[in-house]
Amino acid sequence: MIFREIMPSLTLRPFVQNYLLVNLNSTIGHHIKPYPTRIEQALAFFGRGGIYSHDLTAGHSFKVARSAVFGQQVSRLNFQNYYGPDFLMLMVIFQPGAMYRLLGIPNHELTAAYHDASALIHPELLKVSDQIADANSYEEMIERAEEFLIGKIRNVKKESSPIDKIGLLLQKNPAQFSLDWLASQACLSPRQFERKFSERMGIGPKLYSRISRFYQAFQYKEAQPHLDWLSVAVHFGYSDYDHLAKDFKQFASVTPNILLKENAQRPEIIVDLQV
Structure with a gap:
């Protein structure tokens, strides 16, 4: 196996x-x-x-x-x-x-x-x-x-596009960049950038960043079980535990601790x- x-x-x-x-x-x-x-x-x-x-x-x-x-x-x-x-x-x-x-x-x-x-x-x-x-x-x-x-x-x-590199950037560093800055890196207006990003990635950059941050936070907690969820939330730029729990509800359909047990x-x- x-x-x-x-x-x-x-x-x-x-x-x-x-x-x-x-x-x-x-x-x-x-x-x-x-x-x-x-x-x-x-x-x-x-x-x-x-x-x-x-x-x-x-x-x-x-x-x-x-x-x-x-x-x-x-x-x-x-x-x-x-x-x-x-x-x-x-x-x-x-x-x-x-x-x-x-x-x-x-x-x-x-x-x-x-x-x-x-x-x-x-x-x-x-x-x-x-x-x-x-x-x-x-x-x-x-x-x-x-x-x-x-x-x-x-x-x-x-062909490849700067948007592909931006997708990789957001996968590794979610929620760290403004839409205007991301659009400027692709030499596009914010509206054009959102449309082309969705065409290549399947979803818009804001949702893409939220999903990436949620899953990174979950993996981080799994790897470091001694940390409390508030510390994890702050480490990944959430305003508080409730902010993190809201993303868990949307992307995992359960609370953070239940997802850990299920996983x-x-x-x-x-x-x-x-x-």
Whole structure:
């Protein structure tokens, strides 16, 4: 079994942030995995098994396609694996703006939804899922995915933009910059910047920064459990604990402490796999 983040080859690093490789067997049962909102646009291949996704805000569930494009998430989801003796998934997590460049589709059209990638991009993606399922090693699984991705970047649909770098900046340093300053870095008016940012990232810069800050605060608390939530809130620029708790309510649908408890029961923790 494995649950690991893996860096892409040097050729793909301008487009791919990392891969998430997950292989869990049926002995762990069907556990719910909480998936609080985060900055993430991805392509997932399910070599064996699959997942149901439940949107707590919208109140609906659906079966995710065998190869799926994940648009920018804006609310908390719960994932549950289904059928088969084991579960095998390879997720390609893109750099900010990279999915727009590869697909040429305005990302706000993909926001808050998972799309069948074989229909949206190319039927060849089902073949890639089969190759991942039939691979003899985890390394070979990555190789098969990279062969497909390298072929895509040879025919990239859109050029890079300063907005992509701004997306990366906000991913690392959320809520530190004014809209006017960000727009000036892209040589655009604030209105043009918001429109083009949403086209490439799926959501506007303000919401993008809020999601990034929320998830960083959550990860920071997980890594430093001795800190109280007020200290975490102040460290990330929240005005007080209530301000932080409001974002947790919107992006995780629960209080900060409940999310910590739920996250401690995710499948990879139960079987003691490390990222």
